[in-house]
Amino acid sequence: MKVLHVNAGLENGGGLSHIVNLLTEAKNEGENFELLTLAEGPVAQAARAKGITTHVLGANSRYDLASLRKLTKFINDGNYDIVHTHGARANLFLSLIHKKIKATWCITVHSDPYLDFEGRGILGKIFTKLNLRALRKADCIFAVTNRFAQLLINKAQVDKNKVHVIYNGIFFHSNSEIPAKYEHTYFNIINVARTEKVKGQELLLKAVKKLDDQHIRLYIAGNGSQLEALKALTRQLDMAPQVTFHGFMTHHQLSGLYKRIDLAVLTSYSESFPLVLLEATDNLIPILSTDVGDIHKMIPGPEYGFIAKTGDIDSIAKVIGEAVDKSNKELRQIANNEKRYAEEHFSVRNQLETIQKVYDTLSENV
Known part of the structure; x- marks a missing residue:
């Protein structure tokens, strides 16, 4: 089966990691997966560094619709069985040509499509509508959380038979490969996220302020x-x-x-299945998140991590305080519990196997 993954190419975060990790695992397993980015950028560069077969369409701008003919020709001449898009711009391009290509079209929804363009005025509303229309047209949708799947079915009115839940995964390292932790004076908290409204860093700052603990560093x-x-x-x-x-x-x-972090925290208003928390877990750092996405799948109980109420400064402060009050031994145990659990459930291999099962079903139905 020949598969082409398509992305705008300018992402620099969870979306990039998802795509490159998935295609790297496919390469390791001998699968015929390739990548096409609409423009040169971080995604193509990261993919090439991993030895992934990578193409760049060469779109002249973010919405260079003149390149649609070139995209159609590339897909049809390449005899791809599946075209799999990631991100609103790639979705839009495929929605405009999907009737002209021979391949089956899949989309991965990495984030809430109703929030992707929030705060961008009229253009944001237009792009939101175009992306939702693309989601309804695709042959198959992968939602990275069950919450997103239900949102797509119940609110966006995507055919439920097209929607499949797939959880993000990463490549885990053995504990011996993880750099030893440094001794440090303070209780150090890290937040790895785009500094955008949806990520809720203002909540984190106010929560830490509320604790009034000079022993905390953020x-x-x-x-x-x-x-x-x-x-x-x-x-x-x-x-x-x-x-x-x-x-x-x-x-x-x-x-x-x-090496000197005691707790990794996300205080987002909305998340999918955050890779940054899995990456912190791989590094044996306890994790804390607001109650977003399917976070209870990642943190199934208090022995695996910490969960605070979404948008609630008091709750975030309280839960951070609980982590600060735990001994180093207790925090290490939580980190070890979470890593063992995550390795079993959220590897890239598990993710690839789930996707391939859907691909196989789609191919049988063509």
């Missing part, structure tokens, strides 16, 4: 439209000595920082 790793506003809020809350903004960090840079 590291925020990510870029986005809210970065300067968050820095201003930090000054307003008189928290500058406690908070460090790193901007975007590579995996290599994060692995260095993880």
Whole structure:
């Protein structure tokens, strides 16, 4: 079976990791998966570094519709059985040509389609409608949480027979491969996320402020439209000595920082199945999340991690306080419990096997 995964190519985060990890595992298993990005960028670069067969369409702008004919020809000439898109722009392009291609069309929904363009005015509303229309047209939808699957079926009115739940996965390392932790003075918390409203970093800052514990230090790793506003809020809350903004960090840079981190935290208003928490788990760091997506699948009980109420500063502060009050031995046990559980349930191999079963069913029905 010949499969082409398509992405705009400009992502730099969970979406990039999902695509590259999946195609890397497919390559390791000898599957015929290729990647096409609409433009040169981080996704194509990361894929090439992993030895994945990678093509770049060369779109001249974000919405270069003149390249649709080139895309149609590329897919049909390549004799692909499945075309699998990731992201709203790739979805839009395929929705405009899907009747002209011979391949079956699948989409992975990585995030809430109703929030993807939030805060972008009229254009945001138009792009939201176009993306929802694309989702209804596709032959198959992979939703990365059950909550997203139900949203697509009940609100977006996608045919329930087309929707399949697939959980994100990562490549886990043996504990002997994980760098040893550094001794450090403070209780160090890391938040790895784009600095956008949906990620809720303002909640995290206010929660840490509410705890009024100078023993806590917060590291925020990510870029986005809210970065300067968050820095201003930090000054307003008189928290500058406690908070460090790193901007975007590579995996290599994060692995260095993880050596002195006690807790990884996401305080998002909406999430899918956050890879950054799985990556923290791989590094034997206890994790805390607001009650978003299918987080209870990732953290099935208090012995595996911490869950706070979404959008609730008091709850976030309370749960962070519970983590701070635990001994190092208790935190290590939680981290070990979560890693063993995650390795069993959320590997990239499990993810690939689930997708391939759907591909096989689709091929049988052609």
